[in-house]
Structures are given as C-alpha cells and as structure tokens.
Amino acid sequence: MPDAELRIGMVGHGFIARAHTAAWLTVGRTFAPPLRPRLTALAGRRRDAAREAAERLGWESASDDWESLVRRDDVDVIDICAPGDLHPDIAIAALEAGKHVLCEKPLANTLDAARSMETAARHAVERGVRSMVGFNYRFLPAIAFAKAFIADGRIGALRHVRCAYLQDWLIEPTTPMSWKLDPVSAGDGVLADLGAHLIDLAQYLSGMSIAEVSGRMHVFTTARPTADGRPTHVIAPEAASFLAALGDDVVGTFEVSRVAAGHRNSLVLEIAGSEGSVGFDVERPNELLVYDGRLAREEQGERRVLVTEPVHPWIEAWWPPGHVLGWEHAFTHEVLALIEAIADGRDPEPGFDEGLRVQGVIDAVARSSRTGSWVTVATA
Numbered sequence: 001m002p003d004a005e006l007r008i009g010m011v012g013h014g015f016i017a018r019a020h021t022a023a024w025l026t027v028g029r030t031f032a033p034p035l036r037p038r039l040t041a042l043a044g045r046r047r048d049a050a051r052e053a054a055e056r057l058g059w060e061s062a063s064d065d066w067e068s069l070v071r072r073d074d075v076d077v078i079d080i081c082a083p084g085d086l087h088p089d090i091a092i093a094a095l096e097a098g099k100h101v102l103c104e105k106p107l108a109n110t111l112d113a114a115r116s117m118e119t120a121a122r123h124a125v126e127r128g129v130r131s132m133v134g135f136n137y138r139f140l141p142a143i144a145f146a147k148a149f150i151a152d153g154r155i156g157a158l159r160h161v162r163c164a165y166l167q168d169w170l171i172e173p174t175t176p177m178s179w180k181l182d183p184v185s186a187g188d189g190v191l192a193d194l195g196a197h198l199i200d201l202a203q204y205l206s207g208m209s210i211a212e213v214s215g216r217m218h219v220f221t222t223a224r225p226t227a228d229g230r231p232t233h234v235i236a237p238e239a240a241s242f243l244a245a246l247g248d249d250v251v252g253t254f255e256v257s258r259v260a261a262g263h264r265n266s267l268v269l270e271i272a273g274s275e276g277s278v279g280f281d282v283e284r285p286n287e288l289l290v291y292d293g294r295l296a297r298e299e300q301g302e303r304r305v306l307v308t309e310p311v312h313p314w315i316e317a318w319w320p321p322g323h324v325l326g327w328e329h330a331f332t333h334e335v336l337a338l339i340e341a342i343a344d345g346r347d348p349e350p351g352f353d354e355g356l357r358v359q360g361v362i363d364a365v366a367r368s369s370r371t372g373s374w375v376t377v378a379t380a
C-alpha cells in the first residue's frame with residue numbers, strides 16, 4: 001500500500017454515507033490505489049448522532065460542524081452525503097478551502113445552484129483541486145462494458161433510449177414525511193433523486209445530450225404526517241414521466257416513481273440502435289441483455305452476457321468469473337476513479353459539468369410539467 005494518505009471528511013451519515021464509507025474502506029483492500037484513504041472526520045446535523053455513526057462506521061472523529069470540517073488542515077477530500085439543499089454551500093466552501101470534493105447526486109436542487117457549483121469547480125481546477133459527482137451506476141461493470149460496446153458501434157446508429165427507475169417505498173399514504181419528500185431539501189423529489197441517474201446514464205451511454213423534453217410530474221398522496229404526527233401538504237413529486245430528444249436523431253422515454261407497486265429499486269434501461277440493442281436491470285447488476293441484429297435471422301434473439309470476466313471493467317481485482325458483484329461495489333469503483341484522478345492531477349469523471357448537464361434536464365422537465373409544452377434544455 002502507498003505511504004501517502006488521502007484524508008477524507010464526510011458530511012452526512014445516512015444510508016448513502018454508509019455505502020461511501022464501505023467504499024473508502026474497501027478500495028485499498030481490493031485495488032492498488034496510489035493514495036490510501038483515511039476516515040479522518042464525519043460531520044452531521046446533531047453531534048450525538050454523528051458521534052454514534054462515526055463509532056459504528058469507523059470514522060476517527062465526529063462533529064455537528066461541517067463549516068469547520070471543510071477548513072481542517074488534516075483533511076484533503078470532502079465527501080458530501082447530505083441532502084441536496086446543502087450541496088452548494090458545502091461544496092463551494094470546500095473547494096475554496098482547497099479540498100477535493102465528491103458530491104452525491106443530484107449536484108443541487110436548482111439549476112442556478114448547480115451553475116454556481118460548476119463555476120466554483122472550474123476555478124478550483126486552476127489550483128489543482130478536483131471535483132466529482134456520485135453517479136454511482138456508471139461504475140457497475142455491466143454499465144461500463146455497455147458504454148464501450150455502444151461506442152464500438154456494436155448496435156449501430158442509436159435510435160431509442162428507454163429507461164425507468166421505479167421504487168415503491170412511498171406507496172403507503174401513511175409513510176411519514178422525510179427530507180426526500182420536502183421540496184426545500186429535495187427539490188423536484190423523485191425526478192431529482194432517481195431521474196438524475198437515468199438522465200446521466202442516457203447521456204453517458206449514448207454519448208449525446210438530451211436537447212428537448214416534454215414531461216409531467218405527479219404527487220399522488222398530497223398530505224402526509226410528519227414523523228411527530230403533524231400534517232403536511234407540501235410534497236415533492238412522487239412520480240414523473242418524460243419524452244426526450246437526444247442529439248439530432250435519438251428518441252428517449254423516461255419514467256421514475258416512488259409508488260410503483262412491487263418495484264423496490266428497479267432501474268431498467270435499453271439502448272436500441274440500427275443493428276441491435278443492449279439492456280440492463282440493476283436487480284440483475286452483473287448481466288447485460290444483448291441483441292445482435294447482424295446475426296443470421298434464424299439465430300437472432302436476446303442473449304444474456306454475464307459481465308464477470310477478468311477482461312470486463314474492474315472485475316480482475318475482485319473474484320473469479322461468475323462470482324457476482326452487487327450494488328455497493330459501484331461505489332468502490334467510484335472512489336477509486338476519484339483517488340486515481342487526484343493522484344494523476346487530472347479531472348475525474350463525472351465532474352460537476354456533467355452534474356450541471358443533468359440539472360439542466362431536470363429543470364427543463366419541471367418547466368415542461370408546469371407549462372404542458374416541449375422545453376429546450378438550457379446548455380449553460
């Protein structure tokens with residue numbers, strides 16, 4: 001293992017912070033990263049809860065003060081696992097303090113906030129300070145392999161992007177409010193949360209930008225109790241659907257929901273071209289469904305590719321073929337990409353510029369939902 005440490009400060013200690021913590025702890029045991037992560041400090045809203053989480057997760061210190069954390073001389077990276085309304089203040093303060101930043105998706109809750117973060121990130125690069133957005137699904141081997149497969153022209157000229165990210169944790173009207181339902185902390189709700197992933201994957205896999213959208217957001221349960229029983233009537237969107245034009249000649253259909261009965265965390269996508277298609281389902285994360293239209297017609301059909309060979313992205317460092325990976329392994333690959341970029345003195349991908357592109361699409365879908373018309377995605 002290298003001598004040089006990369007000292008991490010994390011803001012937040014919810015379930016995604018737990019996934020990031022596992023990734024920081026695992027990356028050095030599985031790969032040979034040029035810098036060794038150290039879990040230096042954790043910050044949360046409440047000191048006692050932060051201290052309990054730090055003890056349980058293995059962080060060396062804990063506080064309720066992210067503003068001091070981003071200024072610590074013994075911290076090199078700030079890993080933001082807090083609600084979206086806090087992303088801009090934390091990221092900009094960290095970048096200005098010379099800390100590299102990993103920020104969970106979506107970049108922010110508004111287009112203007114995302115713009116300010118992307119500007120701060122661009123200025124920070126001039127001081128050798130790097131930033132990255134946590135679009136973790138890019139870092140599953142099957143998705144990275146699909147990206148190369150499509151880029152190699154294996155499905156021909158792209159025609160369709162068809163995707164859905166469906167959950168059902170809100171299907172009960174009595175499920176109480178949480179920060180993910182509050183438009184103040186979570187912006188456009190499910191469109192920002194789950195839609196951000198679909199938008200990023202569509203642009204990443206196709207290599208194209210979503211240029212125009214026509215969409216609709218919806219709230220089914222318009223009044224929910226707060227955790228202490230008080231009624232509340234302001235609920236961020238629980239479902240959204242939209243059509244999209246990508247580049248000049250590709251059509252897209254997108255659906256996200258938190259009330260899709262029977263779907264716990266079902267991210268399903270298909271990219272179809274003139275010569276074939278690739279399909280993915282996060283509930284089968286090691287598999288790609290490949291259709292090759294170039295085969296003789298009598299041999300054609302969708303086949304299952306098990307993406308666990310040593311030649312597949314990241315697999316060689318893990319286990320022998322067929323010893324499958326899970327949802328959490330993507331986060332280890334994500335932090336590995338950040339560590340290697342910092343060590344090499346280059347910008348990691350996806351950067352805040354990609355986060356801003358996604359935010360432009362979220363903003364356009366929300367505007368389309370309010371106006372009922374097609375909306376052009378803002379590009380800057």
Ligand code: SOE
Nearest residue numbers: 105136137167193194197265
């Ligand atoms: C991360 O993989 C993720 O998709 C989060 O971004 C969602 O918010 C969570 O509901 C499921 O996991």
